[in-house]
Amino acid sequence: MPLPPARPLAVALGDPAGIGPEVVAKCWDSRAAFDLPPFVAIGDVRSIAAVWDGPVELIEDPADADAAFDFGLPLLHVAASEHSMPGHPTGPGAHCSLDSLELAIGLARSGSAEAVVTGPVSKEQLYGIGFTHPGQTEFIAERCGIAAPNVAMMLAGPTLRTVPVTTHVSLADVPARLTPSLVAARGRATMRGLQRLFGIPEPRLAVAGLNPHAGEGGALGREEIEIIGPAIDLLRADGWQVIGPLPADTMFHAAARSRYDAALCMYHDQALIPLKALHFEEGVNITLGLPLVRTAPDHGTAFDIAGQDRADPRAMAAAIRMAQSSADHRRAFGPA
Numbered sequence: 001m002p003l004p005p006a007r008p009l010a011v012a013l014g015d016p017a018g019i020g021p022e023v024v025a026k027c028w029d030s031r032a033a034f035d036l037p038p039f040v041a042i043g044d045v046r047s048i049a050a051v052w053d054g055p056v057e058l059i060e061d062p063a064d065a066d067a068a069f070d071f072g073l074p075l076l077h078v079a080a081s082e083h084s085m086p087g088h089p090t091g092p093g094a095h096c097s098l099d100s101l102e103l104a105i106g107l108a109r110s111g112s113a114e115a116v117v118t119g120p121v122s123k124e125q126l127y128g129i130g131f132t133h134p135g136q137t138e139f140i141a142e143r144c145g146i147a148a149p150n151v152a153m154m155l156a157g158p159t160l161r162t163v164p165v166t167t168h169v170s171l172a173d174v175p176a177r178l179t180p181s182l183v184a185a186r187g188r189a190t191m192r193g194l195q196r197l198f199g200i201p202e203p204r205l206a207v208a209g210l211n212p213h214a215g216e217g218g219a220l221g222r223e224e225i226e227i228i229g230p231a232i233d234l235l236r237a238d239g240w241q242v243i244g245p246l247p248a249d250t251m252f253h254a255a256a257r258s259r260y261d262a263a264l265c266m267y268h269d270q271a272l273i274p275l276k277a278l279h280f281e282e283g284v285n286i287t288l289g290l291p292l293v294r295t296a297p298d299h300g301t302a303f304d305i306a307g308q309d310r311a312d313p314r315a316m317a318a319a320i321r322m323a324q325s326s327a328d329h330r331r332a333f334g335p336a
Contacts, residue, residue, distance in 0.1 A: 008065035013043030014119025018301030019311035025052040026313035086307025094125035115293035151289035152189035157279025162271035183231035193288030206260035207244030
């Protein structure tokens with residue numbers, strides 16, 4: 001079993017009406033089987049009590065999490081203005097999820113927590129209370145003072161890592177969003193993340209085309225020629241090992257995956273479909289380019305099964321393990 005980090009991981013529960021509280025509690029319950037380090041949950045204690053009857057250790061200082069971890073799930077209580085029942089999201093619940101996220105980020109930035117693990121939130125509910133960011137990734141980047149193009153959302157599983165250049169935008173809007181500078185910025189964030197968070201000294205990147213067959217030399221679209229190819233040239237000029245643009249339909253079989261450490265994809269589903277097809281129960285969302293480590297399970301709130309003891313904790317456990325290993329690699333890598 002690896003040595004635990006010097007500070008606990010901060011695990012925000014996400015929307016209290018979703019499956020976040022359940023999977024976090026199950027992770028603590030199976031902490032030995034999942035080989036998990038000490039962590040402190042952050043959220044409303046009532047959301048845990050609604051789905052789990054195990055022991056909870058209320059603490060006020062993350063430094064107390066290590067001592068409490070053997071006796072119960074350490075929790076920093078963030079009270080919602082009203083209790084959210086499992087499967088029934090509310091505005092107050094969305095406020096609670098955002099407050100919990102803010103606290104987790106603050107703990108990591110101050111050095112009180114080793115890394116941040118974020119539970120699933122409801123964008124619909126967050127937008128209803130005035131949240132203006134596309135997702136938690138962009139919100140965390142802003143709170144850390146990092147420009148959005150300089151961070152990247154990586155989806156990671158045991159045999160595949162993918163990074164979408166564009167994320168939560170309409171497919172019809174993707175071509176207009178792509179620029180050589182944006183593709184190159186996502187590529188640089190990916191390569192630096194592979195070095196700092198995964199301990200890969202000379203990472204290899206494969207870049208997907210946008211169009212079928214990577215454009216067929218311009219016959220099926222010119223984005224590969226006018227946008228993606230120039231971005232690859234910029235990355236190669238920086239000294240990175242990059243191949244592409246490649247047809248996306250031939251990039252993800254086993255032999256192809258052996259040629260690279262991460263795949264840079266042009267839009268959300270191009271990156272997430274292969275990752276979820278291969279590693280649906282183990283996929284982790286990790287944010288690259290931040291001054292802290294942030295991971296999340298690659299699944300949503302699953303309001304339809306919340307409170308029914310049906311949520312699978314394996315993705316959350318994978319996110320917690322990856323947060324620890326990435327923090328370890330980051331310390332070994334040294335200052336950015």
